[in-house]
Amino acid sequence: NAGxxxxxxxxxxKTGQSMxxxxxxxxxxxxxxxxxxxxGMGLRLIHYSVGxxxxxxxxxxxxxxxxxxxxxxxxxxxxxxxxxxxxxYFCASTSGGGNTIYFGEGSWLTVV
Amino acid sequence: xxxxxxxxxxxxxxxxxSAVIKCTYSDxxxxxxxxxxxxxxxxxxxxxxxxxxxxxxxDQRIAVTLNKTxxxxxxxxxxxxxxxxxxxxxxxxxxxxxxxxGAGTKLIIKP
Numbered sequence: 120n121a122g123x124x125x126x127x128x129x130x131x132x133k134t135g136q137s138m139x140x141x142x143x144x145x146x147x148x149x150x151x152x153x154x155x156x157x158x159g160m161g162l163r164l165i166h167y168s169v170g171x172x173x174x175x176x177x178x179x180x181x182x183x184x185x186x187x188x189x190x191x192x193x194x195x196x197x198x199x200x201x202x203x204x205x206x207x208y209f210c211a212s213t214s215g216g217g218n219t220i221y222f223g224e225g226s227w228l229t230v231v
Numbered sequence: 232x233x234x235x236x237x238x239x240x241x242x243x244x245x246x247x248x249s250a251v252i253k254c255t256y257s258d259x260x261x262x263x264x265x266x267x268x269x270x271x272x273x274x275x276x277x278x279x280x281x282x283x284x285x286x287x288x289x290d291q292r293i294a295v296t297l298n299k300t301x302x303x304x305x306x307x308x309x310x311x312x313x314x315x316x317x318x319x320x321x322x323x324x325x326x327x328x329x330x331x332x333g334a335g336t337k338l339i340i341k342p
Contacts, residue, residue, distance in 0.1 A: 123274075150328050159240070159334060159335075160334060161237075161320060161332045161333060161334040161335050162275070162320065162332045163332075167328075169328070209274050209275075211274075213328055218263055218265070218280075218324060218328065218330075219265075219277050219280075220265075220267075220275075220277065220330070222274030222275050222276070223274055224272075224273055224274055225272070225273070225274050
């Protein structure tokens with residue numbers, strides 16, 4: 120079972136570059152989300168989606184865009200990378216009935 | 232809005248001893264409290280959860296207790312083993328899919 124798959128695993132960007140973190144889930148979950156994880160700050164919600172065509176901002180949305188054209192895919196775009204966006208990014212999908220969140224393996228992003 | 236505080240930030244226990252991690256929340260409307268375990272280099276994974284109509288839940292060596300009056304809940308791990316070493320996150324859900332996360336506890340099991 121694939122669950123939640125996110126790519127790339129590791130990426131180094133230069134300040135000002137843009138990139139897209141890919142995320143796909145095969146569990147037919149409606150709710151998907153992106154988090155960033157920084158030392159001592161736990162998990163912070165960037166953007167989320169309650170279904171195809173619907174997205175909304177989380178706690179720390181600035182500098183990021185998302186789209187949800189299909190139930191399966193939820194890519195995260197960094198528009199103009201900044202060193203403050205150096206972090207570990209997790210994509211997640213949530214089961215409809217029990218609120219269980221399934222996380223991807225994470226993407227380690229460094230902006231220099 | 233909801234705020235979740237988690238303590239301690241680091242916990243070191245001898246193998247075989249018990250470990251307790253505590254979280255407090257602020258919004259009395261929160262009704263769902265999960266605990267996630269994150270192993271090194273991986274995404275968090277749900278290990279146990281509790282809803283507000285229950286005071287305690289156990290699953291083998293893991294238990295969670297909830298005190299709604301005091302607005303705190305705790306994770307208890309008994310007979311700790313090396314594979315319990317990880318970062319543990321608590322969370323509270325004030326509504327729907329929304330989850331507010333604690334900052335995490337790094338649990339170290341000493342051999």
